[in-house]
Amino acid sequence: MLSMTSRTTLNRSKNRGRTDREDLYAVLDAGLICHLGVVVDGSPRVVPTGYGRIGDTLYLHGSTGASSLRDSGDVCVTVTHLDGVVLARSVFNHSLNYRSAMIYGRPRRVEEEGEHLAGLRAITEQLAPGQWNTARLPSRKELAATAVLALSLAEASVKVRQGPPLDDEEDYALPVWAGVLPLHSSWGTPQADPAMTVDLEVPGHIASRTMTLG
Secondary structure (H helix, E strand, C coil): CCCCCCCCCCCHHHHHHEEHHHHHHHHHHHHCCCCEEEECEEEEEEEEEEEEEEEEEEEEEECCCCCCCCCCEEEEEEECCCEEEECCCEEEEEEEEEEEEEEEECCCCCCCCCHHHHHHHHHHHHHHHCCCCCCCCCCCHHHHHEEEEEECCCEEEEEECCCCCCHHHCHHHCCCCCCEEECEEEEECCCCCCCCCCCCCCCCHHHHHHHHHH
């Protein structure tokens, strides 16, 4: 079960909350980008970045010189999937169908080489499964320039909304179209880098993913 803390307990739309940890994994594993909320020099900052998950740990990365990756205390990481726009008979009852996760905690800087590589692999595989075993792995210099943060998934919340609009009872008789505009994401045709020196076919792990809806 997910943790129930003062930061993860829902105060509104409690019916949209999910308490199964598998729901958290599902939202994270289906995503490609998260938003990292930090405080830098007393000012809030939200940074979009890639991520990867290993068990109950979320890994984030960036330049070692990035101020957003310095020790700034607790952070908040969010991942959201927009599945549709919900159009009601009244503007007040318009909504969104979505799946979202929010994780709180104080990340730790990964120093151990094995975990450093594992974290980078998780991030790479989240974006492009199979790419870690295809591309050149990072050099010592590149590893030294790349910071990896590990954030526990111990304190997290999940919210999900699906389904048609919920109007006020008296509004159902209004002659206004109501329903859901579903939103689907899909991969396009892979575009080869013009700087490639040899003519190569698109690798199978990339070609297969272009057939999958996000």
